[in-house]
Amino acid sequence: MTHHVLKTPVTEEQVRSLPVGDQVTLQDTLYGIRDATQIHMFDRGRKTKFDLKGHALIHTAPNVRKVEPSDAAPAGYESICVGTTTSMRMERFTRPLIEDYGARIIIGKGGLGEDSRRAFQDLGGVYLAIVGGAAALETTWIDSIEDVDMDDLYPESLWKFKINDFGPLLVAMDSHGGNLYQTVSENSAERRAAALASMGVSGGVGS
Amino acid sequence: MSIDLKAVEDTARDLYIRALKILPTDIKQGLVRLKTSETNERAQGILTTMMKNVEVAEANDNLLCQDTGIPIYNVCIGRGVEVDGADLRDAIIKGCERATLEHPLRSSIVHPLTRFNEQTSCGIKVPVVNFDFTGEDGELVIEMIPKGSGSENGSFLKMCIPAEGINGVKTFVIDKVLQAGGMVCPPTIVGVGVGGTSDLCMHLAKVAATRELGSVCSDPEGAKLEQELAQAVNSLGIGPQGLGGDSTAFAVHVETAATHITMNPVAVNIQCNSARRARATFKGNCIEIGF
Numbered sequence: 001m002t003h004h005v006l007k008t009p010v011t012e013e014q015v016r017s018l019p020v021g022d023q024v025t026l027q028d029t030l031y032g033i034r035d036a037t038q039i040h041m042f043d044r045g046r047k048t049k050f051d052l053k054g055h056a057l058i059h060t061a062p063n064v065r066k067v068e069p070s071d072a073a074p075a076g077y078e079s080i081c082v083g084t085t086t087s088m089r090m091e092r093f094t095r096p097l098i099e100d101y102g103a104r105i106i107i108g109k110g111g112l113g114e115d116s117r118r119a120f121q122d123l124g125g126v127y128l129a130i131v132g133g134a135a136a137l138e139t140t141w142i143d144s145i146e147d148v149d150m151d152d153l154y155p156e157s158l159w160k161f162k163i164n165d166f167g168p169l170l171v172a173m174d175s176h177g178g179n180l181y182q183t184v185s186e187n188s189a190e191r192r193a194a195a196l197a198s199m200g201v202s203g204g205v206g207s
Numbered sequence: 208m209s210i211d212l213k214a215v216e217d218t219a220r221d222l223y224i225r226a227l228k229i230l231p232t233d234i235k236q237g238l239v240r241l242k243t244s245e246t247n248e249r250a251q252g253i254l255t256t257m258m259k260n261v262e263v264a265e266a267n268d269n270l271l272c273q274d275t276g277i278p279i280y281n282v283c284i285g286r287g288v289e290v291d292g293a294d295l296r297d298a299i300i301k302g303c304e305r306a307t308l309e310h311p312l313r314s315s316i317v318h319p320l321t322r323f324n325e326q327t328s329c330g331i332k333v334p335v336v337n338f339d340f341t342g343e344d345g346e347l348v349i350e351m352i353p354k355g356s357g358s359e360n361g362s363f364l365k366m367c368i369p370a371e372g373i374n375g376v377k378t379f380v381i382d383k384v385l386q387a388g389g390m391v392c393p394p395t396i397v398g399v400g401v402g403g404t405s406d407l408c409m410h411l412a413k414v415a416a417t418r419e420l421g422s423v424c425s426d427p428e429g430a431k432l433e434q435e436l437a438q439a440v441n442s443l444g445i446g447p448q449g450l451g452g453d454s455t456a457f458a459v460h461v462e463t464a465a466t467h468i469t470m471n472p473v474a475v476n477i478q479c480n481s482a483r484r485a486r487a488t489f490k491g492n493c494i495e496i497g498f
Contacts, residue, residue: 036322063273063313080311083273086357086390110357110390110449131256132357132392132448133481135273136264155313155324170249172450184451185388188443195381195439201374 003168008105009054012124015104018171020178024128025167029146030107032060032159034085037150038093048149048158053102058130059085059109061155064145075160077145082161083135086110087127095119111172111181120175127173129180141166208345210290210489212298215349218487218494219302222351223278223328224310226485227270230261231498233420234457234482241394241447241454250452254394257447257480272481275312276353278303278334279417285346296336299349303327303334315356347489352417358479361391364409367471376401376473377436380459383475384440389449392479396420397440397456400474401429403464412476415460417484419498422460429461436461447480457482 003023006014008030018024031052040046062082069076087108094116097103104125106112109132120126130138147160172180242254264271280299307314307328314326316333328334363383367375380399398416400408424430436459446452466472488495
């Protein structure tokens, strides 16, 4: 297991060098996206002003406080609590994020599905797992909210965060077809019959 | 005993914020217990991060999780409590709105069709306010639960038929835990409702999922099922965050209700690792705050 420190944006070569099981800490810039952000981008034809090429995107909608713009809060927002949401709802947006915008890293919790695994493999991308629910800790890795776009969707705006030592995160899906969630899920499925048998249920009952 | 509605409003506000910041003692102990028995190294690391997060949240007076949830208030009214029900509900709703604006908190609540966010954590029939009654003299209890959406999306109902029996119930629970995998932010409390009508069954599952760790179903048959299901669920290897390990669930909680001769309903409602609750007990002139 290797621990990589990466400054964003990253290259395709850099993400392709990250195997499942390695750890990553990110520096510099991180973008926050969410359900509504991507529904508007990919179903309603909206474009963001940000250049997401080579960047890392986290599935989030933070708790923020509106303040007067300053050096510490250039976008007029102070972060209160920045955490991570369940990724799977946004499964269908992974490929267009990489294909149309050149994104390279998705950060989330709970994992993504087969379409995303293929997109990471075909186009060069990774999924980094963060610990869901650990938002107070995650907030300490955020320096400031640098900028914001599509803010009419607040709190599901597209956020630009300045980050410092954002991690360690776990490479859970890589660009070589590796998917840790799938490995765990296949293993769990194999244990289903024994789990049911332990409660006196023999096979044959479907739900 | 008469109830001061201004105190109810302030308390409803404070409970929401407190629930988001301070993890109940039983859940903290549950994390320690799981970490001690966990054999998977990666899972141990994830549980350690969760415990560190609880410390950071308290040290920084911050929210444990970014998800402010769907606000739920469970109100239990004792004997001899004099209060206007409609005013009581309005005071709670006002407190919920004030927590959102005054802290401020992310309003996670939108209109179901237009997706419009009023930025108040309130909307049609939200916060959810449930009323119940107790035989306790002169006591009003308000419990606040910010129910996280990742685990609330792990909600399932099956109208099993009598011929499927208890085996149908057990199989459904195992299959839904497998389906939910890491999406519900394990380790979880798996809430199971058995019996009742479809809506009561789902409600029982929520009551079960939000019950204190260490509490046991008051129906001995349900209590037996809790033990069996907990062992089976934790043998699946899903682990914290769905990344493998022994610690899939803190516990499985079961609640039961009588049902119809033709019915055998089972519901699953899951509570994520950020199993947040806060409680206020109004008694005489005092308001006791806890979990």
